[in-house]
Amino acid sequence: MERLFFETKFLAGDTGEIEGLAWPFATPDRVGDVIEKGAFANAALPLPMLFGHDPDDPVGAWTEATEATDGLRLKGRLLVGEVRRADEVRSLVRAGAVRGLSIGFITKKAMPRKGGGRTITNLELLEASLVAIPMHPGARVTSAKSAVRALSIAAEIQRAAAAFRI
Numbered sequence: 001m002e003r004l005f006f007e008t009k010f011l012a013g014d015t016g017e018i019e020g021l022a023w024p025f026a027t028p029d030r031v032g033d034v035i036e037k038g039a040f041a042n043a044a045l046p047l048p049m050l051f052g053h054d055p056d057d058p059v060g061a062w063t064e065a066t067e068a069t070d071g072l073r074l075k076g077r078l079l080v081g082e083v084r085r086a087d088e089v090r091s092l093v094r095a096g097a098v099r100g101l102s103i104g105f106i107t108k109k110a111m112p113r114k115g116g117g118r119t120i121t122n123l124e125l126l127e128a129s130l131v132a133i134p135m136h137p138g139a140r141v142t143s144a145k146s147a148v149r150a151l152s153i154a155a156e157i158q159r160a161a162a163a164f165r166i
Contacts, residue, residue: 016078022101024071032117040072043125049076050129051089059086062128100131
């Protein structure tokens with residue numbers, strides 16, 4: 001199995017829901033690999049959410065995989081409150097010790113790229129992991145639902161509104 005690492009910035013909320021851009025189509029990773037739109041078309045869901053590509057350490061599941069114009073977008077949930085390791089991983093994410101996503105796949109069709117790396121046009125997506133050391137600078141988790149964060153935002157809005165009262 002091949003492994004590719006991606007940089008992400010995200011929070012893991014109380015519910016553990018996470019979504020983000022797992023692979024941007026327009027840019028190569030740090031080893032020069034580019035995955036083209038269409039390569040993820042046959043992704044089987046749910047997709048395991050592992051910690052550090054360890055098949056013995058599942059912490060959740062990715063339930064949606066969409067090839068958007070900008071790249072592969074994943075949505076899923078850490079099994080917070082159900083799997084102790086998921087609670088630990090959420091704590092690592094909140095502390096900033098774990099900030100990356102990495103996909104594990106088997107290449108089905110690829111061509112060498114001038115200057116190094118490959119252009120991958122077909123693959124079998126096996127898993128997507130939360131990792132400590134990301135590799136692709138363009139991948140980002142775009143949302144993590146959190147009741148605590150929502151309450152914090154609501155409190156900030158109320159304080160701002162109170163400041164405008166005459």
